[in-house]
Amino acid sequence: MIALLLRDLRLAVRAGGGFGLGLAFFLIVTVLVPFAVGPQSALLSSIAPGVLWLGALLACLLSLDRLLALDWEDGSLDLLATAPLPLEAAVTIKALAHWITTGLPLVLVAPVLGVLLNLPGPGYLWLVVSLAAGTPALSVIGTFGAALTVGLKRGGLLLSLLVLPLYVPTLIFGAEVARRGALGMETLTPLLMLAGISAGALALLPFASAAVLRVNLR
């Protein structure tokens, strides 16, 4: 399992593209928002948590179709499916590698982008906390979407259509934590719900992902 994780990480870093692409996309979305809504700092600081969450979610979505497609094309997925390692575990590792290469950098970069959007002082901590708690769910759900569409020629758009509705609860609770944090309100309830979604998705969805992957490999 560790070998697989290291392999995926190395591939992501050395092959380029996927690793930096999500971050660059996140940066561009954040930079474009003030052009679209105007530079008033009061307005920006009130929408900052939501915009940062949405940007992170879209950046995550953008990198999903590469998650399994490359391994599908060169046949490594078939090898993984016949390996002694259960496919459920392999899928979990894939999601973990995706989180480390996409989710974690987003979490780390988000406060810097928060400065651009004039995020209020107490918001930074809660933004990082909410993204750290929520992005694992995004990766795991995204892996399920990628497993569903892996066999399709033009699966990218379909992938977005399938995954975005599944992202709704995560987005609601994540943005709620960041928003309440920025306003200095109590954040425990949405944070617990967010963590619950992440934990639940991590526990259950790998089984669904492995099941659809087996169907696709049949």
Next chain:
Amino acid sequence: MSQIEKNSSLWSYANPRKFLATTERVMPFLWGAALVCLVVGLVWGFFFTPDDYRQGSTVKIIYLHVPSALMAINAWMMMLVASLIWLVRRHHVSALAARAAGPVGAVMTLIALVTGAIWGQPMWGTWWAWDPRLTSFLILFLFYLGYMALWAAIDDPDTAADLTAVLCLVGSVFAVLSRYAVNFWNQGLHQGASLSMDAKENVDDVFYLPLLVCIAGFVLLFIALVFYRTGTEIRARRIRALLARERAGA
């Protein structure tokens, strides 16, 4: 196989021929009953009930809005059950029935959303509000779209049936989750349940009875449409098999 054994269980309808033969026999009655219920319910509701003292005649949109909203959710439930049956027992008719129900459910959701918007404009002063019920219906509509798109995207019928069935299962969990999440996210404008058995404040009897007839009409219409579309799917698959056999023979 003896006659009794063949007819003794619900599973015998998993045989496409049996399914087609039976549905074709009940089809005229189903269409007829649906038509009668809808005409009676809608005419009764639109022309023979008083206007509400606060809402005026706009209240009458309830005869379309409530039944379609009900069927939007029930269609998804039916797809969930059919998908489970497909995953467990591999009956093709079940998978095709789930596929057939998808667009019907999507249209029901759309009717509920549109009639709600038309009613909301004079009553709430807005076509759309980010109310929990409205929002979760919009999300449900997106789920229907994704489900239908996945069916359409995959060529191999068995693969498509498997993948959409799993998507239906996972989607159900997330649809319920979204329902509670949006509740948390925004407190709504939409009124509570209008028809529950134990509620103190239900819709008045004058509106209640035609509404029940309309609901029965929508249920019957849904069943008729799903049977009809399932039959079409079965025949389409037969044609495909015949063509493939011909090509193999030539």
